[in-house]
Amino acid sequence: MGGVTTLQQDLVRLDDIRDAAARVSGLVVRTPLLPCPWADDLWLKPESLQPIGAFKLRGATNALHRLDLERRSAGVITHSSGNHGQALAYAGRALGIPVTVVMPDVSTPLKIEATRGYGAEVILVPQSQREIVAGQLVAERGLTLIPPYDHPDIIAGQGTVGLEIFEDLSSVDVVLVPVGGGGLSSGVATAVKSLAPRVAVIGVEPAVAADAAESLAAGVVRTLPEARMLSTVADGLRTPLSELTLAHLSAYLDAIITVTEEEILDAVKTLARKARLIAEPSGAVTTAAVLHHRDALPAGRTVAVVSGGNLDPKLAATLFA
Amino acid sequence: MGGVTTLQQDLVRLDDIRDAAARVSGLVVRTPLLPCPWADDLWLKPESLQPIGAFKLRGATNALHRLDLERRSAGVITHSSGNHGQALAYAGRALGIPVTVVMPDVSTPLKIEATRGYGAEVILVPQSQREIVAGQLVAERGLTLIPPYDHPDIIAGQGTVGLEIFEDLSSVDVVLVPVGGGGLSSGVATAVKSLAPRVAVIGVEPAVAADAAESLAAGVVRTLPEARMLSTVADGLRTPLSELTLAHLSAYLDAIITVTEEEILDAVKTLARKARLIAEPSGAVTTAAVLHHRDALPAGRTVAVVSGGNLDPKLAATLFA
Numbered sequence: 187m188g189g190v191t192t193l194q195q196d197l198v199r200l201d202d203i204r205d206a207a208a209r210v211s212g213l214v215v216r217t218p219l220l221p222c223p224w225a226d227d228l229w230l231k232p233e234s235l236q237p238i239g240a241f242k243l244r245g246a247t248n249a250l251h252r253l254d255l256e257r258r259s260a261g262v263i264t265h266s267s268g269n270h271g272q273a274l275a276y277a278g279r280a281l282g283i284p285v286t287v288v289m290p291d292v293s294t295p296l297k298i299e300a301t302r303g304y305g306a307e308v309i310l311v312p313q314s315q316r317e318i319v320a321g322q323l324v325a326e327r328g329l330t331l332i333p334p335y336d337h338p339d340i341i342a343g344q345g346t347v348g349l350e351i352f353e354d355l356s357s358v359d360v361v362l363v364p365v366g367g368g369g370l371s372s373g374v375a376t377a378v379k380s381l382a383p384r385v386a387v388i389g390v391e392p393a394v395a396a397d398a399a400e401s402l403a404a405g406v407v408r409t410l411p412e413a414r415m416l417s418t419v420a421d422g423l424r425t426p427l428s429e430l431t432l433a434h435l436s437a438y439l440d441a442i443i444t445v446t447e448e449e450i451l452d453a454v455k456t457l458a459r460k461a462r463l464i465a466e467p468s469g470a471v472t473t474a475a476v477l478h479h480r481d482a483l484p485a486g487r488t489v490a491v492v493s494g495g496n497l498d499p500k501l502a503a504t505l506f507a
Numbered sequence: 508m509g510g511v512t513t514l515q516q517d518l519v520r521l522d523d524i525r526d527a528a529a530r531v532s533g534l535v536v537r538t539p540l541l542p543c544p545w546a547d548d549l550w551l552k553p554e555s556l557q558p559i560g561a562f563k564l565r566g567a568t569n570a571l572h573r574l575d576l577e578r579r580s581a582g583v584i585t586h587s588s589g590n591h592g593q594a595l596a597y598a599g600r601a602l603g604i605p606v607t608v609v610m611p612d613v614s615t616p617l618k619i620e621a622t623r624g625y626g627a628e629v630i631l632v633p634q635s636q637r638e639i640v641a642g643q644l645v646a647e648r649g650l651t652l653i654p655p656y657d658h659p660d661i662i663a664g665q666g667t668v669g670l671e672i673f674e675d676l677s678s679v680d681v682v683l684v685p686v687g688g689g690g691l692s693s694g695v696a697t698a699v700k701s702l703a704p705r706v707a708v709i710g711v712e713p714a715v716a717a718d719a720a721e722s723l724a725a726g727v728v729r730t731l732p733e734a735r736m737l738s739t740v741a742d743g744l745r746t747p748l749s750e751l752t753l754a755h756l757s758a759y760l761d762a763i764i765t766v767t768e769e770e771i772l773d774a775v776k777t778l779a780r781k782a783r784l785i786a787e788p789s790g791a792v793t794t795a796a797v798l799h800h801r802d803a804l805p806a807g808r809t810v811a812v813v814s815g816g817n818l819d820p821k822l823a824a825t826l827f828a
Binding site: 221 | 537546560624776783827828
């Protein structure tokens, strides 16, 4: 994907991802590849089976592991209220590092309880104040901010998904990965293309919120109006790329495929019925691409990363009714 | 559990299970242990993630692998219409062995299609004629009958679940395993107790169909009235033990815990909501034991085998309702 004009940056390298794999070993689940008798040449990489229900645990664990003793004892903070906040809380508890999560005061009680349940201090503030409050706490308490995707340690941690795919199926031809902020897709693309340039690594995002496709085409980070981003059911993919993730995707991603909202929900159902996995919409976009856009994909042995399983219970009730 | 008066038999040994593990490697999914933040010291062994949705693939693959070339080319047959029939069909296709499954003509179209979909020849007969027709086909066509659990090769194959548990968590204290016909529980108990006699291996079955508990207490295979067996939602656990599986369980199982129908359904829901796994009731009995009978279990690091995920779609609709 030519035409990229972003500032040249130091990209994460395969060795960084290998180092991350050694660090997270034993702290994250080594997920298997699941063959799918219901689709030709398809394997699933079910990151929904991580204890917090998403791949985010890999990056958070790697980033915390990289901190020196002083920063560890001071503690860390994030203003991401979704899977990254829970991942950081869980990883912090495992490593004995205090974690603070600044969440909007409109968060669901379920999310707040889950984050507290993993041992984090949760601070509720108005939506617009999240970053400001987090910044204040960084200054006042000497906390280290751990961003959800815009950091080399996070990208390297998520990249371990790509290493494992190749370890388990070195004859893989196509890897499909969801694209939100770009942490997972950057890491996976870097790992897979570094190991085997012949493998096609293809990002998948919702058609109604295809900011990554636009950004890659333009060569600069493009954001879409909030109303459009909010219109996708795939709430984990409403985030724009960063300069850093755009640089990785520009270097390593072969293409982006977009899927409709109907296709995403159909994939959530199919994963439950046929693969016996509870997936969240953001995690199901890759399966949606296989089910509904196989003609647009390269042929061959295909791995779809199912990035998470934190399905909203209300949505689940309608899907399985 | 003393008082066993069954004929002494040659029990499956740890080496048989190790040999089985080498045979099934690459043909079955190496399932991970999943830590559960929602329950203390609990890990799940999700056999629901096997491509046919149940552990049965392990035993079927091992049994087929053991056949000589002549028997392989003649083909195999079973009159089990559930997960074993599908497992045999799937394993037969992978190994190039023709598979015939004799099913009752009242089977659901879903089950018939699934079995045919894996490449097996399905023969529909009245329920009462299943064994007779299978026997005729063995005689006429020279097919080899592969029973669902009453065979050392099946028990050794299922026992690979126990090997893997110990490989991944050698500090395990308690292993919980569902007891139906006893193939899985015999194999797992043999593997785990041979590797580490200190580990408690505990079988779990529905209280309304607790024939294994009665059989172990009596020292002979006891069957319950069909109406009682049919009254459990855990349809995979309606089968009586055989002499062979009773002998293994008598030798290796520490205890049996029973769970109620309500507890089983609650565990199916919990697995969907908190572990993001679709489990069938038979696969959820071990989680039910943890959720509702922890006081009756030995303390410590506990692994619950989730044996299968072929959940009836009507029951699935109630999961998030």
